[in-house]
Amino acid sequence: MTEKQKHIRNFSIIAHIDHGKSTLADRILEKTRTVESRDMEDQLLDNMDLERERGITIKARAVRLSYKANDGEEYIFNLIDTPGHVDFGYEVSRSLKACEGAILVVDATQGVEAQTLANAYIAIDNDLEILPVINKIDLASADVEKTRSEIEDIIGIPAEDCPAVSAKSGTNIEGMLERIVTDIPCPHGDEKAPLKALIFDSHYDYYLGVVVYIRVFDGSVKPGDRIKLMSTGAVFDVVEVGYLEPFGLSKSDSLSCGEVGYITASIKTVGDTRVGDTITTEENGATEPLPGFRKVQPMVYAGIYPADGAKYGDLRDALEKLQLNDASLVYEPETSIALGFGFRCGFLGLLHMEIIEERLEREFNLELITTVPSVIYRVDLRGGETRYINNPSEYPSPDEIVTVYEPVVKASIITPSAYIGGIMDLCQERRGVFKDMKYIDTERAELHYELPLNEIVYDFFDALKSRSKGYSSLDYDFDCYKPSKLVKLDFLLNGDQVDALSFIVHEDKAYERARRIAEKLKENIPRQLFEIPIQAAIGSKVIARETVRAMRKDVLAKCYGGDITRKKKLLEKQKEGKKKMRRLGTVEVSPEAFMAVLKLDDEQ
Amino acid sequence: MMNSDANRIGVYIHIPFCVRKCLYCDFCSFDSVGYELRERYIRELCREISSSGAGREVGTVFIGGGTPSLLSVREMSEIVSALDRNFDLSDDCEFSVEVNPGTVDTEKIRGFLSLGINRISMGMQSASDRELKAIGRIHSNTDLLRAYSALRDAGAKNVNLDCMYGIPGQTRDSFRATLDEMLSLGPEHISAYGLMLEEGTPLYRSVKNGSVSLPEEDEECDMYRIAVETLSDAGYEHYEISNYARTGYICRHNYGYWNGTEYLGFGLAASSFFSGVRYKNTEDINLYISGAGRRLECEQIQSDEAEREYIMLRLRTAAGIDQADFAAHFGRHFADGREGVIAKYISAGLLKEESSRFFLTDAGMYLSNGIICDLMP
Numbered sequence: 001m002t003e004k005q006k007h008i009r010n011f012s013i014i015a016h017i018d019h020g021k022s023t024l025a026d027r028i029l030e031k032t033r034t035v036e037s038r039d040m041e042d043q044l045l046d047n048m049d050l051e052r053e054r055g056i057t058i059k060a061r062a063v064r065l066s067y068k069a070n071d072g073e074e075y076i077f078n079l080i081d082t083p084g085h086v087d088f089g090y091e092v093s094r095s096l097k098a099c100e101g102a103i104l105v106v107d108a109t110q111g112v113e114a115q116t117l118a119n120a121y122i123a124i125d126n127d128l129e130i131l132p133v134i135n136k137i138d139l140a141s142a143d144v145e146k147t148r149s150e151i152e153d154i155i156g157i158p159a160e161d162c163p164a165v166s167a168k169s170g171t172n173i174e175g176m177l178e179r180i181v182t183d184i185p186c187p188h189g190d191e192k193a194p195l196k197a198l199i200f201d202s203h204y205d206y207y208l209g210v211v212v213y214i215r216v217f218d219g220s221v222k223p224g225d226r227i228k229l230m231s232t233g234a235v236f237d238v239v240e241v242g243y244l245e246p247f248g249l250s251k252s253d254s255l256s257c258g259e260v261g262y263i264t265a266s267i268k269t270v271g272d273t274r275v276g277d278t279i280t281t282e283e284n285g286a287t288e289p290l291p292g293f294r295k296v297q298p299m300v301y302a303g304i305y306p307a308d309g310a311k312y313g314d315l316r317d318a319l320e321k322l323q324l325n326d327a328s329l330v331y332e333p334e335t336s337i338a339l340g341f342g343f344r345c346g347f348l349g350l351l352h353m354e355i356i357e358e359r360l361e362r363e364f365n366l367e368l369i370t371t372v373p374s375v376i377y378r379v380d381l382r383g384g385e386t387r388y389i390n391n392p393s394e395y396p397s398p399d400e401i402v403t404v405y406e407p408v409v410k411a412s413i414i415t416p417s418a419y420i421g422g423i424m425d426l427c428q429e430r431r432g433v434f435k436d437m438k439y440i441d442t443e444r445a446e447l448h449y450e451l452p453l454n455e456i457v458y459d460f461f462d463a464l465k466s467r468s469k470g471y472s473s474l475d476y477d478f479d480c481y482k483p484s485k486l487v488k489l490d491f492l493l494n495g496d497q498v499d500a501l502s503f504i505v506h507e508d509k510a511y512e513r514a515r516r517i518a519e520k521l522k523e524n525i526p527r528q529l530f531e532i533p534i535q536a537a538i539g540s541k542v543i544a545r546e547t548v549r550a551m552r553k554d555v556l557a558k559c560y561g562g563d564i565t566r567k568k569k570l571l572e573k574q575k576e577g578k579k580k581m582r583r584l585g586t587v588e589v590s591p592e593a594f595m596a597v598l599k600l601d602d603e604q
Numbered sequence: 605m606m607n608s609d610a611n612r613i614g615v616y617i618h619i620p621f622c623v624r625k626c627l628y629c630d631f632c633s634f635d636s637v638g639y640e641l642r643e644r645y646i647r648e649l650c651r652e653i654s655s656s657g658a659g660r661e662v663g664t665v666f667i668g669g670g671t672p673s674l675l676s677v678r679e680m681s682e683i684v685s686a687l688d689r690n691f692d693l694s695d696d697c698e699f700s701v702e703v704n705p706g707t708v709d710t711e712k713i714r715g716f717l718s719l720g721i722n723r724i725s726m727g728m729q730s731a732s733d734r735e736l737k738a739i740g741r742i743h744s745n746t747d748l749l750r751a752y753s754a755l756r757d758a759g760a761k762n763v764n765l766d767c768m769y770g771i772p773g774q775t776r777d778s779f780r781a782t783l784d785e786m787l788s789l790g791p792e793h794i795s796a797y798g799l800m801l802e803e804g805t806p807l808y809r810s811v812k813n814g815s816v817s818l819p820e821e822d823e824e825c826d827m828y829r830i831a832v833e834t835l836s837d838a839g840y841e842h843y844e845i846s847n848y849a850r851t852g853y854i855c856r857h858n859y860g861y862w863n864g865t866e867y868l869g870f871g872l873a874a875s876s877f878f879s880g881v882r883y884k885n886t887e888d889i890n891l892y893i894s895g896a897g898r899r900l901e902c903e904q905i906q907s908d909e910a911e912r913e914y915i916m917l918r919l920r921t922a923a924g925i926d927q928a929d930f931a932a933h934f935g936r937h938f939a940d941g942r943e944g945v946i947a948k949y950i951s952a953g954l955l956k957e958e959s960s961r962f963f964l965t966d967a968g969m970y971l972s973n974g975i976i977c978d979l980m981p
Binding site for chain 2: 529530551552553554555556557558559560561562564565567568570571572574575578
């Protein structure tokens with residue numbers, strides 16, 4: 001082992017959402033004097049606006065810090081941030097893979113939560129040294145001793161002497177930094193061995209191309225090296241290597257064993273640099289990649305359409321740009337009779353979908369119509385063929401189907417005891433199968449359910465939050481496909497089927513959902529020249545109906561000399577509105593009506 | 605008559621004073637204005653008229669408001685003199701003035717008629733005192749009957765009565781009663797307007813805060829239908845969305861707005877349309893009186909704009925769009941590129957094509973916005 005290696009500590013901070021991970025990261029940056037406090041912007045590590053607003057970390061980021069320890073030596077800390085949400089489990093595991101240790105932050109007022117556990121288990125699975133840190137001790141309701149015993153009892157790691165800090169006030173941060181030096185192992189690895197570096201993130205830069213974030217396990221890499229990405233065999237020439245400083249990239253001569261940094265190699269798309277892949281040299285490279293690589297698969301699909309059909313090109317460009325930084329986003333062109341040209345997009349989960357939608361709307365100023373999210377169904381057909389279907393429009397007719405399977409997840413919900421009843425009702429309503437329940441302490445319990453994923457994508461998070469006043473937490477993992485009684489629900493306006501409104505739903509839920517959506521359509525479709533029947537149907541069987549009555553009045557009573565300009569503007573505005581209307585057979589529906597109908601808000 | 609007006613211009617004069625503003629009104633007018641301000645306004649109005657000798661024959665004059673009948677005969681004569689000095693008023697000039705039933709008597713009307721005014725337009729609105737109150741009118745039905753007799757006694761030969769439907773508290777039956785009373789009076793012209801709820805008016809606020817409710821849309825639509833049927837049966841031609849006239853008595857001035865006649869507007873907030881440009885005066889009365897508020901806004905009406913206006917305005921009238929006239933204006937057939945839309949509305953019974961004209965049916969008129977939108981370029 002080199003002297004350099006001995007002075008490196010690679011670690012992550014893991015936590016349940018809102019337990020103070022980002023604030024703690026800020027404090028570490030400040031105390032290591034990497035960032036002067038006057039330059040501190042709250043939560044420096046989260047560099048997307050959206051992250052800052054939501055207080056969650058969407059994409060992993062890393063930063064290199066230097067720390068002068070009590071032993072008089074100078075240490076390099078590589079702090080690798082991880083996303084805090086269940087949708088990004090794989091990214092969390094890859095970020096942790098790049099580390100030797102993890103700081104497990106637990107809020108002293110909240111104790112261990114669902115994602116504390118989930119993340120701790122991922123860290124344990126990756127053989128990381130876990131340093132528990134109890135945070136928010138400045139708050140009156142903090143209970144350090146109770147939190148300590150929860151960490152020991154629930155997670156099963158020693159916590160009797162773990163640091164108790166306040167990231168907010170800065171209390172005992174130095175103590176924690178010393179523990180990073182003493183408790184977290186330095187990186188092992190052989191500098192003379194062939195290059196093995198793990199990709200744990202990447203981002204697209206307009207000038208540099210893809211900037212690949214790596215952790216070097218063996219060997220070293222420098223500009224001019226010819227490198228190979230082991231999952232695809234793609235070869236690139238390294239242009240630049242360097243470190244990830246708090247305020248940007250800082251070039252260096254090479255990156256060697258144990259170090260964390262970036263490389264650029266004129267790579268055009270982040271899709272070429274899959275998180276979890278191993279980089280080696282083209283000649284005399286490693287024979288075996290680092291273990292654990294898999295290509296992430298989307299779990300949730302939805303159609304995304306521009307509200308204004310003319311913006312299709314803008315939407316395509318925007319998706320292309322987002323994909324530059326987010327290889328887990330997949331999309332392909334899709335055409336809907338109702339909504340025109342758009343894209344079928346695949347997401348890691350519902351939060352991922354929301355984030356993409358919001359970024360498209362905010363950063364690219366697009367107004368979108370998103371169809372009801374769908375999971376991937378497995379359909380066994382007569383004749384032995386099996387199909388995986390994520391789009392209701394591709395759903396085969398019932399007489400062709402032998403069995404339909406839907407994805408089921410193992411869900412873990414941690415909740416204060418007071419809300420157990422309400423949450424059990426919710427899980428019941430969402431076709432959950434109760435597995436077990438454990439009391440964490442007298443006030444909180446952990447429930448395990450098997451839940452169909454299609455019930456989770458249908459506003460489960462919101463329902464869970466509203467039924468527990470925001471105090472419950474959820475984590476889930478794909479389990480298996482199970483046979484299910486599913487049907488495709490269609491909607492017809494004036495006898496014409498509206499493809500964008502179809503969705504796949506459990507038989508028992510079909511009637512209720514059909515009735516609600518038919519009502520919403522009635523509320524949102526403007527009166528037109530003729531009466532419009534609304535029907536909800538399974539196959540040819542109509543299960544709900546409503547009627548929009550004919551419009552009778554659409555007139556400007558007066559228009560004289562002084563009114564002409566104003567009245568003309570009114571009509572021009574109305575014409576603009578009409579242009580945006582989607583024509584479905586004979587019926588015109590505004591994009592806003594679609595949005596209102598497609599909004600999932602059963603809890604209201 | 606319409607042809608003879610084609611080469612003439614119209615003149616509009618705005619009198620922005622009222623005894624009290626009606627609750628639904630968003631026109632530019634002021635109540636409780638002192639005599640002195642009125643005097644200064646009329647002085648500037650006459651200056652504006654004098655500065656604008658257009659050298660074109662004037663076919664129609666319309667003095668509107670506000671409440672022009674608030675003016676004394678002497679004040680009115682100053683305005684008419686200014687017109688006479690600067691414009692060539694044709695021998696058959698239609699000269700209208702709006703009057704409020706609460707502000708006239710035989711003597712005043714006689715005075716107005718002696719100045720050359722030959723058409724009186726009176727706001728009756730409803731025969732029900734309760735409805736008149738609901739929209740803040742200053743007069744009662746008795747006042748209206750008295751004023752109407754005064755008009756006729758003074759010798760008025762061409763009288764319009766305005767009425768409204770969609771008033772808070774109004775029913776199909778009470779509207780029928782209003783129409784019946786109008787018919788018993790026998791005016792030459794009737795305007796029947798659906799009440800328009802305009803933002804910023806007291807009525808708008810009352811409706812929004814729920815203290816007042818308007819008749820349902822279906823009820824209001826029925827009232828429109830009742831007006832069309834009742835007035836047609838009584839021999840009035842439904843010649844524009846809200847206007848009905850006995851033969852020979854359509855309002856030529858207003859008709860000019862719908863068939864593209866040029867007009868000059870004088871006074872506060874008045875609009876003009878001349879040489880392809882629309883102008884508007886200021887709405888700030890002090891600025892207007894200072895003389896610096898004339899034609900502050902102007903809009904050049906370019907080709908597409910002209911076509912949009914043409915379609916929007918002609919389709920308000922029963923005569924509709926004459927294909928030869930359209931072709932003469934825009935160099936192509938009206939139906940070109942509009943075949944689908946035209947067929948759709950014809951089959952829905954909202955549009956008709958007859959003797960080379962396209963026009964809206966009675967039912968089509970009440971749905972005209974959407975149809976016009978579809979037909980506008």
